Amino acid sequence: MRSLAPIILFVYNRPDETRRTLDALRKNDLAEQSELIIFSDAPKNSNEVSRVNDVRTLISNISGFKQVTIIEQRYNKGLANSIINGVNEIIKAQNKVIVLEDDLITSRLFLTYMNNCLDFYEENKTIWSISGFTPNLAIPPDYKHDIYLTMRACSWGWATWKDRWINIDWNINNYHQVSQKKYRSKIxxxxxxxRWMLSDQKKGYINSWAVRWCYNQLIKEMYTVYPTSSFICNIGMIGEGTHGSFRKEYVTNNINESIPHIENITEDERVVMSFAKCYDMKMYNYVGVILKRIGLYKKVKLIIKSMIYR
Structure with missing residues (x-):
């Protein structure tokens, strides 16, 4: 009998986004055969109590999955520690996991695609993770595959195996290598x-599990498998993401409703260059870096959000 990866979902204080995420996930073809484990972080201050409680009420009566386990934290951990500790806890007893956050709408074939890839690439130790999302990059017309490879992971609906996850250096102790030319070009x-996000992480301006996850992969020169058409739509990007919310590369208008052909492929340099352009810094990203370093980023982000939703 096929062994499906458990789904780990991290939620906090967004009941509307959480409901939409669960509704889409429940419609997946493999949902009724899959175990769902939900980590609910505790409020970080009194202002968050009501919304956290709304989320916990929402998740208290979930159906549509083989088994549901809910873990409610007593103290606020924050997203980075929640994901690192949560995945650590589950992956001890599991060989593989699929991980989602509370603002990701999945295609009904998301779980099928992720499990197919986990099974196919498990013994291929050059594969670091599977991504359900892809940015809107320009795929060459003569590229004939349904998937592609890059040496950068994605945190918007992903999966990995125990033997990859347990070898991560979360303290990035070899960070000094970043200053060396050969590593700088690799990163x-x-x-x-x-490179900018790593610097901010090391200096304490940000606390990102994903940056450290990506860094370990880049240093080890391992790959993430991406679909050429996204199985994920992020509905929580406004002001929330590392890169901001105004880049068209991250907006998914349609999500994939067909099963891609999974095969062994090699990295295509043209695709990698197109992929890199989606993440290269724009002027407003440099402004964001400066705002973080002088402590004004969150205030400016709130002002922009209020202007957008006025």
Whole structure:
């Protein structure tokens, strides 16, 4: 009998987004055969209590899955620690996991695609993870595959195996290598924003599990499998993402409703260059870096959000 990967869902204080995420996930073809584990973070202050409670009420009566386990944290961990500790806890007893956050709408074939890839690439130790999302990059007309490879992971609906996850250096102790030319070019190869985010992480301006996850992959020169058409639509990008919310590359208008052909492929340099352009820093990204370093990023983000939703 086929062994499906458990789904880990991280939720916090967004009941509307969480409901939409669960509704889409429940419609997946493999949902009734899959175990769902939900980590609910605790409120970080009194202002968040009501919305966290709304989310916990929402998730308390979930159906449509083989088994549902809900883990409610007593103290606020924050997203980075929630994901690192949560995946650590589950992957101890599991060989593979599929991970989602509370603002990701999935195609009904998302779980099928992820499990197919997990099974197919499990013994291929050059594969670091599987991504359900793809940015809107320009695929060459003569590219004949349904998937592609890059040396950069994605945090918007992903999967991996125990033997990849347990070898991550979350402290990025070899960060000094970034200053060396050969490593700098390697890290920038899939988007020059990575070096800036690593610097901000090391200096404490941000706390990102995903940046450290990507860094470990880049240093090890391993690959993430991406679909050429996205199985994920992010509905929580406004002001929330590392790159901001105004880049058309991250907006998914249609999600994939067909099963891609899974095969062994090699990296295509043209695709990698197109992929990197989606993550290369724009002027407003550099402004965001400066705002983070002087402590004004969150205030400016709130002002922009209020202007958008006025």
């Amino acid at each position: 920038n190869r899939c988007g020059n924003d990575m």
